Amino acid sequence: MTERMTRIARRSHPNAARPDEVHATRVDRALSWSDFRAAVRYDPANRLLVAVPAISAKRAEHPWLGEATGLHTRIGTADAYHREFTHGSVYWSERTGAHEVHGAIAERWKAEGGEASFLGFPTTDEQPSRGVASVRGDHAAETRRGRFAHFEGGSIYWTPLHGAAIVHGMVRDIWALLGWENSALGVPVGDVVVDVESGVHRGVFERGSIEWSPARGPIVSVIAPAASDALDVEVEYDGVGRLQTGFAPQATQA
Structure with missing residues (x-):
């Protein structure tokens, strides 16, 4: 040609x-x-030559991002770049590739410090939650709809009822083994809290909680079915049992 x-x-x-x-x-x-x-003026060390086509391909994958509002910009002194669009941003790094962030999840991530925070760069695009609970009412349906994005150091889950919550560390790992938002615990209702003195990590979810500490290991608490009926949601209690044999959490019924 x-x-x-x-x-x-x-x-x-x-x-x-x-x-x-x-x-x-x-x-x-x-x-x-x-x-x-x-x-x-090709220079193999210039990662912009890799970042630009990757960011452009991600923008083409998500045309709803709209038009570019700025140039490709290098992030600090790292081999990482981002570009702002009308409805979101695309970030690229050598470790993670190119991923978009937008909306409430992007706002929360940037409020924590963005890629400079412990969360690091996004490792996925924003995606819809995968909850499988059977819903019997409009209010419950609204609480179940949500979105999430994974980052290098954790995940951010957003729902209309609870807003954006950050899950990280061992709480996130245990919740992932249980089945994420598809587990008996449901979605997070707040950030994972770490007690620096005791080393306890605690995350509260729709239907229970996860605690972990170096001394005691994991403790998974699930709200009893009778109590969860108040949420007007039918729940499949299969997550904790899968985890007990190999991971041995201390499962309790609240």
Whole structure:
């Protein structure tokens, strides 16, 4: 395939105002790899040449992001870049690739410090929650709808009723083994809280809680079915049992 390439050359031209004036000539010929290297001053260490097509591909995957509102911008001194769009942002790093963030989850992530926080860069795009609870009322249906995104150091889950909550550390790992929001615990209702003195990590969920400490290990508490009826939701209690044999949490009924 032949493409039209503009060659910029520095030369003396009869009509040039100065001997070093830059002018352009257009030529027709097949573009080669060496042409590309020369055109962009190719440097294997310049990760922008990887980030730009990755960010562009992610934008094409999610056209609802809208038009770009800024240039590709390097993040600090790291080999990482981002670009802002009308309805969100796309972040790229060597470790995580390109992923979009937007809405309430993006706001919460940036409020924590964004990629400079313990959460790090996004490792997934924002996705809908996968809860399978059988809903018997409009209010319960609204509480079950939500979104989430995973990051290097944790996850952010958002629901209309509880807002955006950060789950991380061993609480997140245990909850993941149980089945995430599809488990008997449901979605988080607040951030995981860490007691620095005791080392206890505690996360509260719709229908129970998870605690973990180096001394005691994990403790999973699930609200009894009678109590969960107040939420007007039918729950499958299969998550804790799967975890007991290999992971041995101390499961209790609240």
